[in-house]
Amino acid sequence: QVQVVQSGSELKKPGASVKVSCKTSGYTFTRCALNWVRQAPGQGLEWMGWINTNTGNPTYAQGFTGRFVFSLDTSVSTAFLQISSLKAEDTAIYYCARGAEDAFYFDYWGQGTLVTVSS
Amino acid sequence: SYVLTQPPSVSVAPGQTARITCGGTNIGSKSVHWYQQKPGQAPVLVVYDDSDRPSGIPERFSGSNSGNTATLTISRVEAGDEADYYCQVWDSSSDHVFGTGTKVTVL
Numbered sequence: 134q135v136q137v138v139q140s141g142s143e144l145k146k147p148g149a150s151v152k153v154s155c156k157t158s159g160y161t162f163t164r165c166a167l168n169w170v171r172q173a174p175g176q177g178l179e180w181m182g183w184i185n186t187n188t189g190n191p192t193y194a195q196g197f198t199g200r201f202v203f204s205l206d207t208s209v210s211t212a213f214l215q216i217s218s219l220k221a222e223d224t225a226i227y228y229c230a231r232g233a234e235d236a237f238y239f240d241y242w243g244q245g246t247l248v249t250v251s252s
Numbered sequence: 253s254y255v256l257t258q259p260p261s262v263s264v265a266p267g268q269t270a271r272i273t274c275g276g277t278n279i280g281s282k283s284v285h286w287y288q289q290k291p292g293q294a295p296v297l298v299v300y301d302d303s304d305r306p307s308g309i310p311e312r313f314s315g316s317n318s319g320n321t322a323t324l325t326i327s328r329v330e331a332g333d334e335a336d337y338y339c340q341v342w343d344s345s346s347d348h349v350f351g352t353g354t355k356v357t358v359l
Binding site for chain 1: 253283285287289294295296297300301306336338340341342347348349350351352353
């Protein structure tokens, strides 16, 4: 069965960096894109972008360029989200979501990773 | 950029029908997907491609899409349906877009 498991909560100071992992299993890793979705406290879902698991090519949504980097380690079927120069407004839950094969919806989601940025 | 507008809240009595709308320009020409998010949990896909249900999702959940409005309908509402619901589409100029979200309260 498909599983998407993310790393645990993080508490970081402003200006620091954080790297969130998203480990998948139960399917061929390179057949489906992986997307990142942000949810600020009490707010809705915001699509951050996706990474092509075949080529490693990332695509970033508006507002998520520069400090945000998507990467892969295909040997362990894992995607990563790195955020640098953290700000208080980066405090949110970050979800990894699998893009359904040849489709435009998200069929499996990780449990989410809470990133808290506070001095 | 493409915008999807949902009502902030919908209230419904148990056993009744809840309808959650998702408005967007000519949304009827796009495929609409719906997610349920219960407090403290990750979103779960409940309807995809306007009206299809993933395995394990009850038939009580159905969808439709026409013109400028897509609708998620929950029939015979149960207490366990209380959650936030989000619509989502893919748009050629905006990529993936989520709706503003609707909180469903079961009275």
